[in-house]
Amino acid sequence: MAKKEKSGSVLVVGGGITGVQSALDLADLGYYVYLLEKKASIGGVMAQLDKTFPTNDCAI
Template sequence: MGKAMNHREGSVMVLGGGIAGIQAALDLTELGYYVYLVEKSPAVGGVMAQLDKTFPTNDCSL
């Protein structure tokens, strides 16, 4: 069994840290919830971070 974390009410897990996951996480934070953004690779950003144009910033203000 893994180490149990402190119970944190009002939290949501977002699986996948691409543009969809990041946006969902940001909105949830602003709606008053704690978010665990779970990403399998070493950095969030997903495919959008690989795109050339249409990609102005890569800010993830989590």
């Protein structure tokens, strides 16, 4: 039996910095990404941060 062809889509569960970065890299690598987020906007906790350690860059 011929093996079923694999799908070129990926599901990423979680739209925080990790989910978003994976989605971007996967899209860049040639895959179609569904980015699932339980809240109404992506960004997660990092979007709530004012500055980031150690460079105190703006988090958004």
